[in-house]
Each structure stands twice: as structure tokens, then as C-alpha cells.
Amino acid sequence: MSPKVSQAYKEERKAIILEGALHCFIEKGFQATTIDDIVRHLGISKGAIYSYFASKEEMYIQMADDKMNAMLENSTELFKTMPSAADQVRYMYGRFRNQSLNELRRWMAFHLEFMLYAARQPHLTERWNEYADKALVFIQDIMDGGKQTGEFRSDLDSAAAARLFWSIRDGLALQYMLSGEEADYRRTIDDMESMVFRYMLS
Amino acid sequence: MSPKVSQAYKEERKAIILEGALHCFIEKGFQATTIDDIVRHLGISKGAIYSYFASKEEMYIQMADDKMNAMLENSTELFKTMPSAADQVRYMYGRFRNQSLNELRRWMAFHLEFMLYAARQPHLTERWNEYADKALVFIQDIMDGGKQTGEFRSDLDSAAAARLFWSIRDGLALQYMLSGEEADYRRTIDDMESMVFRYMLS
Amino acid sequence: MSPKVSQAYKEERKAIILEGALHCFIEKGFQATTIDDIVRHLGISKGAIYSYFASKEEMYIQMADDKMNAMLENSTELFKTMPSAADQVRYMYGRFRNQSLNELRRWMAFHLEFMLYAARQPHLTERWNEYADKALVFIQDIMDGGKQTGEFRSDLDSAAAARLFWSIRDGLALQYMLSGEEADYRRTIDDMESMVFRYMLS
């Protein structure tokens, strides 16, 4: 009648599986990763995975949820102690710069693949849009903060600026996805950053 | 006297097949589209397809080649009668603006999916990079022209500017890939355009 | 508690599949036998076969390995209690004689077909040559033993004699492959045997 194992145990188990699956997805891509790959990587059984997740897709969704929430929570927390909106934007660019091109490529591939996959499946499109909105609002809030403190120009359309922020960031990642040198990449980030600042200030 | 058909017939046939395949790829995605889907859609036999194209991949490559060449040829031709580099850049943004969001989404999804696919297959990565290079050089040439005529600032790094141009364009497409309104999309293009111009002039 | 079956079970399963495959190969030939034929014959699923053997080729290789090893092990064991090299050679001819012509034909056809197939595929050619070498060395060792005991002439080239031994044996099988009577076959074996002995003694 009562569960044989604690809820905590189950959560832990799920987390471990998700971690292993993420590793594989990033390594080979979602479609190319087989359940056997995950099983081999984790050293557990196929059945174990299926007793926690209904399908490969389910794992994917869970993973994206977790990742997005973690990102938002971390940054929100941090920004409480960072009063300047400009600093916050600079911090974001610092994050981009600190990521190696290799890391970026792997992550971007995973990210894009999910988006594409979502684009074909109505029930996922909605979910994806939630993520996108959260990310947008997150930056928009910074922009609004900057307008209030007078750091950014008062007529800045913060929604548009947020769109622009992510567009530039995603486009950059896309540009360097398959080719390009680490040094060029970093230089382009700098260019982007200064361009964005000029846009927000002037 | 014989089915030794004309070259024109063959070209036409290839074009028809490519068109049908593109339809399916856009509908379901490159990987999700099976040869049977294409065959069914076109009402021809599997063999017919394979007598014109060695593989599904080959079809994509042909499509991308065609599209890229058409883009370059059209623009090159047109730009002969358009002496101002700034006008040329403006023309490019006009093209982006003229594409409906729907069109953009379909094409972008297909395009990205293949990029992802190519990223996992060395022989395709190279091919993909060739396209990227061509597109980059195309813009870079415009930038160089603008520097010579004095339209753009003389210390502009035209290679970097070309990267930036495409990054912004791709990022924008990515942003609007799954959500966003047509009107917002156009407005963001305008923002991007003015931002890029500011970058090239100041 | 679990389907984590014993190693013995797996070995048994492999053996069953191999047996079924051999049956089909002998019936229809290696190339003409489809995986579906084997599946139908065994009443199992395609996947089951592929979880034990990576390919049709792999099955053949396994079969050939098993057969060769069994042959070598049996004989080696037996020959420990058979000091005379001449007796050992006679024993080998006895084995040939004990095989029914029908058995020989089926086995030979299968065997040859794979050789032909291997001849066109470098990675298999090597494998095939290993078998041939093992068989050659096996007889060569007998010949060397016979020279030491003085049973065979001291100037016998044992490598050449081994080649000759198998050539005659294979040629005989080939001759009777499609036609000929059981009685003739046995008589020719006798002829061959006496001819070979004369060669080794004189």
C-alpha cells in the first residue's frame, strides 16, 4: 500500500538518470543518442530508466525545465547583490565569454535540437515558448532596472532590447557553431557587447 | 525513337524531385522525412529518386547549393547597378523584411536541422562551412566596397562586420522561430538594421 | 528475480541461432539466405539475432571458428595417444572417408561460397587465410613428426607436403561436389591416400 521507497530516493534516482542522459545528449545529440547509450553510460538497466521516465522525450523535457530554472534562479539570486543594471549585462556577457567555444557548441547543438524537435510538436511548442518568455523577461527586467537608475536611455524599449540581446547571443553561437576560432569568437563577443551597450545608452 | 531524353528533361525532373523533397522536409523535418514520404508525395518510384540523387543527404546539398547560388547570383547581378554599399546592405535587410515570418520559420527549421545533422558528420561539416564562408565573403565584399567609397568608417573590420551581420540575422530568425508576432518581427529587423548601420558608420 | 540470464544460457542461445543459420546457409547458400529466412526458420525475432551477432558475416565467421577449433582440438587430443605420424595421416583420411558424400557436398558448397565472398572483401580474406594457415600448420606438424621418427623421408618438404595434402583433399571434394557416386568417391580417397603416402615415403 505504502511506497516501498521514499520520495527522496526516487527524486535522487531521477536526477542521476537525467544527468547521465544529458551527458549523452550533449555528446551525441538527442536523436542520435540511444537508450542503450544512456544505459551503458550510467551502468543501470533499461527498465530502471523506463520506470522513472515514460519515454526519451520525457527525459528531454524534464532536463530543459531543470536547466532553465537553475539558470534563472542562480542569476536572480546573484543580481540581488549587484545593483547596477549595466554590471548585470556585463556579467551576462562575461558568462558567454567564459564558456569555451567547445562547450558552447555542444550546448548549442543540444539546445537547438530540442527547439527544432519542439517546433514539430504542438504540445512542446508551448512549453518552449514558456522558456523563451522567461529568458526574455529576465533580460527585460534588467533593462527596466537600468532605465530606472538612469543607466540606460529612458526611451529604450526594454522588450525589444531583450529580444535583441538574445538574438545577438544566439546568432553568435550559431555563427560559430560549426567553424571559427576561439580568439575570433571572443573578439566578436566584445564587439557585440559594445554594440549592445551603444544601443542601450545612446 | 528512344527515351534518351534531353538534358533539359533531366534537369526538370531533378527540379521536380527536389521541390517535392523540400516540401516534405519543411513539413516534417529532414530526418523525420523518409524516402517513402517523398515517393508518396511525388507519386513516383523510389528508384526514380535514387537515379537522380545518390542519397537523402545529396538532395539536401543540392537544395542548399541551388539556394545559395541563386542568392549570390541574383544579388551580384543586382548590385552591379547599385553603387552604394549602404544601399546594398539596406537591400539585404529589405529581403529579410519581405520574407513572411511563416516562410522564415519553415526554412529556418529545415536549415538548422541540417546544420545540426552536419555537425555530427565530418564530410558534411566541411560542406556546410563552404556555404557559411560564401555568405560571409559576400557581405564582407560589400563592407570593403563601403570602406573604399567612404560610406563606412575606414577602420571597420569588414570580416568581423560580416560575422556580425549574419549573427544578428540568424539570431533574429532563431528568436522568432517558435513564437512572436509578424509586426514585432519586422520592428526588430528595423532595430537591427539601425544598430548595424550605427556600428558601420560611427 | 531478473532476466540477467546465465552465461551458459547465452552460449546456448548463440549455439541455437548458429545452428538455425547453418541449416539455412546449407539449404540456400550464404548469400541467398536472408535474415528473414533464418528468423522464420528459428521462430525468433530479427532483433534477437542481431543482439547475438553483429551481422550475417559474423555468424559465418563464428561457425568457421567453431568448426576449425573443434577439428583442431579433437585431433590434437587424440593424437597425443597416437604416436605414429603415419597413423595420424591415416586417421585424417579415415575422417574424410567417414563423411558421407551428401554431407561433404553441403558443407563444401557453403564453405566455398564464403571463400568466394571473402575473396572480394579484404577484411575477410585475412580471416580466411588464418583458417587456411591453421589447417596447413596442423598437417605440417604431423609431417615434421614423421620425419623425426623416421617414418617419412628425411628430405620431405613438410610445408609443401601440407599444401599437397589439402590440395588433394579439396580437389577431391570439388570433383565430387556436383556428381559422382559414393562408392567412386571412397575409392578415389583410397587412391589419393596411397598416392600421398608414396610421396611421403619414397
Place this chain on the structure above:
Amino acid sequence: MSPKVSQAYKEERKAIILEGALHCFIEKGFQATTIDDIVRHLGISKGAIYSYFASKEEMYIQMADDKMNAMLENSTELFKTMPSAADQVRYMYGRFRNQSLNELRRWMAFHLEFMLYAARQPHLTERWNEYADKALVFIQDIMDGGKQTGEFRSDLDSAAAARLFWSIRDGLALQYMLSGEEADYRRTIDDMESMVFRYMLS
């Protein structure tokens, strides 16, 4: 009503096609050779082939017929001017020796493949046996000749000797089919020859 082209033209055409097909079969094997290979090699159309031969198999059979007849006719003709049976046998060994190992391998593969193919098809088995009988009788006749002239021992079983002759020859070819050096091959032919002579004389 009357044929548009002469019978002679047709025969010539068939011969050309057969020659081209043989070239391909020897190069790649019967099963591995596609009609397209033959068409490409000959520079004619698929339809042309099918208007002369009903199937790939038909070509194969015709080819084997021709080859066997040519071999027999040539040798029979030659042997009219070669009174010694021993010389005739020596001549045959000379032929084997004059064939390069490479040539032998290709030819043997073709030969064997047909045999194997024939073994699975009753209507071809019969035909194959006819060839084999012809070859057997051809040697048997030499043996009988040698007995009459006193060159070979009078109690020689010429049918058995003919079997033996071909067995040794085929076995040798088989032995060297996939591996072995040219020099070894020739030496083994010599060994075989002397062994066979000893058998016929002693």
C-alpha cells in the same frame, strides 16, 4: 516478315556482349556484377542486352558453354600432332604453369561461382555435369592412349586417373586462391606433376 538484320550480325552482337560480360564477371564475380556494370563496360544499352539474352543467368550459361567447347576443341586439335600421351599430360601441366597466379585466381573464382550457383539449381546441375564429364573424358582419353602406347602402366584405371588429375588441379587452384606466392605455386605444380606421373607409371 523477314528479319531486319542478318543472323551473322546477331551472332556477332551476342559474342561482343558475352565478351564484355565475361570481363565484368571475372573482375567482380557473377553475383556482384550488375547489368549496369556490363552496360557501362560495353557502352551499349540495357535494352540491347535484354534483346539478346533473357537474363543475367542466360549469359552466364552461354559463356560457360562457349568456354568449355573452346578449351576442348583447341586441345583436341593440338593433340592430333602430339603422339605421346605423356607429352600431352605434360602439355596440360605446362598450361597450368603458364597461367599467372592472378589469372588463375580470377578464373577460378568465376568457375567456382558458377558451380556453386549451378549446385542450387537443378536445371543447371545437369549442364554442369556435362561439362565435368567432357573434361573427365578428355583426360581419360589421354590416359587410355598412354596405356596403349605403353607409356603408362597397363593396370592404370584411366577413369580414376582422370578424376585424380582434375582433383589435384582444382585443389591446387583452391589452395592458392586467396593466398600464397607465385613461386610456391609453380613449385607445387611441379610436385603435383611428378606425383601424378609416378602414379601413372609405377
Place this chain on the structure above:
DNA sequence: TATGAATGAGAATTCATTCAT
């Protein structure tokens, strides 16, 4: 709960043969 062997519906690609021109 955990296990992993088994399933079987596909997937891409090949090629002998046909037949309209």
C-alpha cells in the same frame, strides 16, 4: 523494484527487368 532479452515496425538503398518512345 530491477533487469536486459526480445520484439518488430521501419529505415535507406540496390538492381534485375520492363516498356514507352
Place this chain on the structure above:
DNA sequence: GATGAATGAATTCTCATTCAT
């Protein structure tokens, strides 16, 4: 007669998911 584009059944191999133990 000649041509070669078109056909489509057949083939090998994959992999998400199930379920008996």
C-alpha cells in the same frame, strides 16, 4: 532494333519500448 528512365520488391540492420523473471 535500340534506348535508358522507371519500377518496386527485396535486403540488411536499428532501436524505442515491453515484460517475464
